[in-house]
Amino acid sequence: MSNLVRFGICMNKDLLKNFDAFLRKKGFKNRSQAIAQCLRDCLSQQWEETSSKETTGTIILVYNHEKRELVDNLIDLQHEFVGSVVSTLHVHLDSHNCLEVIVVRGKAKDLKILANKLISVKGVKQGYFRVVTP
Structure with a gap:
């Protein structure tokens, strides 16, 4: 038996048009697949903001390496x-500019x-912090 559940969504036409362009650009086969990915993300x-569970993530930084003491x-x-690093x-x-990607693991x-x-x-x-959850 499948765990899939059907449900309906109502949204503004312009938002749907932009979403359809997004899913085509990203290569999603259908809206369901794209919505599921967006929801997971x-x-x-949201989970990472409050969890004390172990997780893995990345911290991405862009900076000018010439900035004193940076x-x-x-x-x-x-x-x-x-x-954690x-x-x-x-x-x-x-x-002048550098990109640093830091892989981290620990309590969120x-x-x-x-x-x-x-x-x-x-x-x-x-700077960005992204949690990766299985």
Whole structure:
């Protein structure tokens, strides 16, 4: 027996038009598949805000490496959470800007604290924290 459940959704025509363009662009075969993926993403991010369960995620940072003390501050914070940092990837975007991807594992609420500290370091231009749930 299938676990699938049918339900209806009402939405604005323009929103549906944009959603259909999104699913075509992303290669989804149908709306159901795209909606399920969007819901999983939304729920996993909401879950990470409050959970004390073990999880894995990524912290993505973009910054100008020439900003005084920025790199040292980022490294110091990662060392404060050394048990949570699994791996880092550093990419030179151009002669000034770098992309850093930090893979983290631990209690979701602790990872969120680390992410917030890293993202709020003066000189970080963009920062994102994403939880990966199985």
